[in-house]
Amino acid sequence: MKNEPMTKQRIEKYVRLRREIGMLDTQIYLAQDDEYVADVVQNDLRRLVIRGYGSRAIPRLCARRARYEAECDAIESFIEELEDSIMRQILTHRYIVGHTFEQTGELVGYSDRSVKRKVRDFFEKMSLDVTECP
Numbered sequence: 001m002k003n004e005p006m007t008k009q010r011i012e013k014y015v016r017l018r019r020e021i022g023m024l025d026t027q028i029y030l031a032q033d034d035e036y037v038a039d040v041v042q043n044d045l046r047r048l049v050i051r052g053y054g055s056r057a058i059p060r061l062c063a064r065r066a067r068y069e070a071e072c073d074a075i076e077s078f079i080e081e082l083e084d085s086i087m088r089q090i091l092t093h094r095y096i097v098g099h100t101f102e103q104t105g106e107l108v109g110y111s112d113r114s115v116k117r118k119v120r121d122f123f124e125k126m127s128l129d130v131t132e133c134p
Contacts, residue, residue, distance in 0.1 A: 006078045008123040011091065014075045015098040017068045024065040031057045087122055090115055 004010065041048045079096065082088045086108060093104040094115070101112040101119075108115070 006075070006126070008119075008126075010071075011075055011078075011095045014072060014095050017072050021065055021068050021072070024061050024068070028058055028061045028065070031061065087118065090118060091122075094119065 076096065079088055079091045082091070089108045090104055090110075093099045093107050094101065099107065101115050105112040105115045110118070
């Protein structure tokens with residue numbers, strides 16, 4: 001995900017990824033209630049007792065959570081680094097916070113139609129810029 005160009009489709013996933021991260025946090029928390037296990041490792045010099053929770057799901061859930069968190073960080077960084085203040089505000093309200101076009105327009109001082117047009121033009125220009133790269 002990291003090396004892919006930033007697209008509208010990637011940015012639109014932000015709110016859903018954040019929601020899924022919350023779900024994974026709950027699953028990780030609940031998985032910690034799995035059975036408590038202990039094991040002994042021994043050699044000639046010492047004996048070591050290892051204790052912990054036996055859930056095999058936790059590493060897998062944590063890996064997924066880390067991937068989704070990295071994607072959200074990439075989207076946030078992309079938006080934060082935009083030079084155009086209005087586009088930063090529009091993209092933040094629309095795709096990070098999850099406001100509708102109407103709510104976004106009210107917050108940035110534009111009509112919902114203007115916001116939609118600005119978003120469409122922004123992503124069209126971005127797709128042209130990506131295809132022009134050598």
